[in-house]
Amino acid sequence: MSDLMKQSAKLSARLNAIPNEVVQHLRPALIAAAENTAGVMRALVPVDDGDLRDSIEVTPPGAVTPAYAAGGGKRVAGENQALVTAGNPDVRHGHLQEFGTVDHAAQPFLRPAERLTRDQNRRRIGRAVGQVIRKAGV
Structure with missing residues (x-):
């Protein structure tokens, strides 16, 4: 019976280690x-002088997004998040391009980019999770 308890404790330790390994590998x-x-x-955004396109940035897990408003507007990405932001204190019109105004037709680029890359990104992340679980031998 103690052998079974040892195996159970060993399996429990391995299962508890997976989340950290998954996050690191992910x-x-x-x-x-x-x-x-x-x-x-960046490919879809309408380009006048390129300021909105150049403001698009990726924030890796655990890092702080660039300030996108005059008083700061920063956010810390979670350990299992990578964030894409558009805008900075000088470029604050991304939402106006995306949704339009009374005088300006919408020229969406944020939501279409997410829709176009959603499946590929899910497969990429799913493969990474599968690889780390297989590597852990569970």
Whole structure:
């Protein structure tokens, strides 16, 4: 019976270690997925002088997003998040491009980029999770 308890404790320790391993192994896939989405956003954004396109940035897990408003507007990405932001204190019109105004037709680039990259990004992240679980031998 004690052998079974030892095996159970060993399995429990391995299962508890998986979340940390998954998060560590997942980071490159999360960043690659965010870069993929950001690249499509940059390709779709209407370019007048390029300031909005140049303001699109990827924030890796655990890092702080760039300030996107005059008083700060920063956010810390979670350990299992990579964030894509558009805008900075000088470029604050991304939402106006995306949704339009009374005088300006909408020229969406944020939501279409997410829709175009969603499946590929899910597959990329799913492969990364599968790889780390297989590597852990569970």
